Amino acid sequence: MPTHWYNICSDLKTPLAPPLNPGTGEPIGPEDLAPLFPMELIMQEVSTDREIEIPDQVREIYRQWRPSPLYRARKLEKALDTPAKIYYKYEGVSPSGSHKPNTAVPQAYYNKQEGVKRLTTETGAGQWGSSLAFAGSIFGLEVDVYMVKVSFNQKPYRRALMESFGARCVASPSNETESGKAILKDSPDSTGSLGIAISEAVEMAAQRDDTKYALGSVLNHVLLHQTIIGQESMKQLEIAGDEPDVIVGCTGGGSNFAGIAFPFIGRNLRGESKTRIVAVEPANCPTLTKGKYAYDFGDTGHLTPLVKMHTLGSAFVPPGFHAGGLRYHGMSPLVSHLANENEIECTSYKQLECFEAGVTFAKAEGILPAPEANHAVKGAIVEALKAKEEGQSKTILFNLCGHGHFDMQAYTDYFGGKLKDQDYDESEVAMALANLPSVSA
Amino acid sequence: MFKKGEQDVLSALDQTNYENERIKILLNEHEMPTHWYNICSDLKNPLAPPLNPGTGEPIGPEDLAPLFPMELIMRMKE
Numbered sequence: 001m002p003t004h005w006y007n008i009c010s011d012l013k014t015p016l017a018p019p020l021n022p023g024t025g026e027p028i029g030p031e032d033l034a035p036l037f038p039m040e041l042i043m044q045e046v047s048t049d050r051e052i053e054i055p056d057q058v059r060e061i062y063r064q065w066r067p068s069p070l071y072r073a074r075k076l077e078k079a080l081d082t083p084a085k086i087y088y089k090y091e092g093v094s095p096s097g098s099h100k101p102n103t104a105v106p107q108a109y110y111n112k113q114e115g116v117k118r119l120t121t122e123t124g125a126g127q128w129g130s131s132l133a134f135a136g137s138i139f140g141l142e143v144d145v146y147m148v149k150v151s152f153n154q155k156p157y158r159r160a161l162m163e164s165f166g167a168r169c170v171a172s173p174s175n176e177t178e179s180g181k182a183i184l185k186d187s188p189d190s191t192g193s194l195g196i197a198i199s200e201a202v203e204m205a206a207q208r209d210d211t212k213y214a215l216g217s218v219l220n221h222v223l224l225h226q227t228i229i230g231q232e233s234m235k236q237l238e239i240a241g242d243e244p245d246v247i248v249g250c251t252g253g254g255s256n257f258a259g260i261a262f263p264f265i266g267r268n269l270r271g272e273s274k275t276r277i278v279a280v281e282p283a284n285c286p287t288l289t290k291g292k293y294a295y296d297f298g299d300t301g302h303l304t305p306l307v308k309m310h311t312l313g314s315a316f317v318p319p320g321f322h323a324g325g326l327r328y329h330g331m332s333p334l335v336s337h338l339a340n341e342n343e344i345e346c347t348s349y350k351q352l353e354c355f356e357a358g359v360t361f362a363k364a365e366g367i368l369p370a371p372e373a374n375h376a377v378k379g380a381i382v383e384a385l386k387a388k389e390e391g392q393s394k395t396i397l398f399n400l401c402g403h404g405h406f407d408m409q410a411y412t413d414y415f416g417g418k419l420k421d422q423d424y425d426e427s428e429v430a431m432a433l434a435n436l437p438s439v440s441a
Numbered sequence: 442m443f444k445k446g447e448q449d450v451l452s453a454l455d456q457t458n459y460e461n462e463r464i465k466i467l468l469n470e471h472e473m474p475t476h477w478y479n480i481c482s483d484l485k486n487p488l489a490p491p492l493n494p495g496t497g498e499p500i501g502p503e504d505l506a507p508l509f510p511m512e513l514i515m516r517m518k519e
Contacts, residue, residue, distance in 0.1 A: 060464075063464045063465070064464060064465075
């Protein structure tokens with residue numbers, strides 16, 4: 001298992017645009033983030049060191065399920081009748097069934113070290129919330145999770161898992177916060193969004209000295225922690241005697257994609273390889289493919305710093321489709337930066353074709369993917385079929401970031417013909433983008 | 442992060458540090474059993490035979506044939 005996380009900031013050709021204070025328009029310093037995050041994570045957020053050591057205590061907990069297996073999808077290759085070799089890194093073996101504990105554990109660890117008693121957070125599909133609940137239970141931290149209302153109602157078993165780990169789970173928007181109340185006043189039937197849930201969690205964390213906030217994706221330090229996925233994959237592929245031609249991951253906030261791809265992108269940036277990297281997002285929340293690369297708020301209530309990222313506008317509430325982890329108006333600044341510099345390819349697929357791909361995968365490989373992961377499966381299948389058309393034996397690696405055992409309602413709806421391919425609302429996005437904060441940078 | 446050439450050293454380190462406090466004990470794929478174990482071979486007393494509810498007589502393989510493939514019926518008999 002790797003002993004260090006890989007920090008892609010060390011290899012970027014041009015530096016990342018700094019986060020800005022929305023009041024002054026000036027770059028924020030570490031002290032601006034101190035009310036929300038422990039200092040160690042803030043230092044990781046701004047670090048340009050290539051390697052950051054994984055604390056022994058974190059590695060010891062990682063070993064509960066890591067290294068995660070790399071599978072050669074021989075049965076899927078056969079089902080697709082493709083000359084391509086398909087590998088997938090399976091993160092569903094973690095305690096919460098996804099890649100999220102890779103960052104939940106170190107975040108809880110650093111907070112515990114700095115005397116924090118309680119963590120607040122948001123969750124979409126519940127994968128992040130249950131991962132932070134797990135990490136909180138290990139380190140004896142209270143965890144309050146604001147769960148996007150549409151997912152809260154769709155996924156009662158995710159809530160039960162969070163509660164099993166001792167966390168409190170609240171449907172967002174809620175009446176517990178000013179941000180939640182403001183949304184409910186305007187739209188009492190709001191299905192919620194990650195942007196709203198983030199506002200609620202940040203607001204609660206800012207109110208108490210013993211409470212800090214934890215984010216499941218988007219930020220540099222979160223993506224940093226996930227790089228253990230790609231580093232393990234690199235070693236496992238070396239053992240398999242293969243070298244990937246293309247790497248595929250799905251993107252919501254960017255963390256599982258970054259996890260598998262950043263160590264390989266780092267190699268590309270250093271001129272050591274030319275691996276193609278493909279980010280797949282849902283067609284009805286098309287942040288990277290249709291969003292604007294601009295400074296925007298990370299949340300709906302405008303409590304966060306401004307970050308430069310691909311955004312659909314912080315007021316945009318994505319339709320309530322069944323991949324809650326991908327329903328975010330923004331995108332990690334690092335992933336956005338790489339997309340803007342053409343270091344990665346970005347594409348989007350519709351909900352139904354992704355479920356179809358997931359079912360094809362399950363029939364062949366026996367693992368039912370989370371709806372989020374279905375986007376990566378779809379992307380990998382497209383690459384494998386392209387290889388077949390071109391008669392080329394390509395090697396494809398994708399991140400199967402979680403299993404779908406808590407998402408059976410989504411599959412029930414899919415098999416019952418209840419899922420539709422809704423388009424995103426272009427006029428709503430246009431309106432949300434018209435209200436982007438103005439900054440000189 | 443792994444660097445080329447350092448990986449074997451890291452693996453060796455991993456083993457030194459963790460051999461005594463290993464959490465997961467995993468087998469390789471080739472170490473998977475090649476046979477199932479049949480406990481009937483070691484029972485002190487044989488199992489009472491299943492009976493035909495109509496005749497009260499022990500049932501034979503042909504009675505199960507409509508329900509199970511013959512290979513599985515033969516396993517039951519063993």
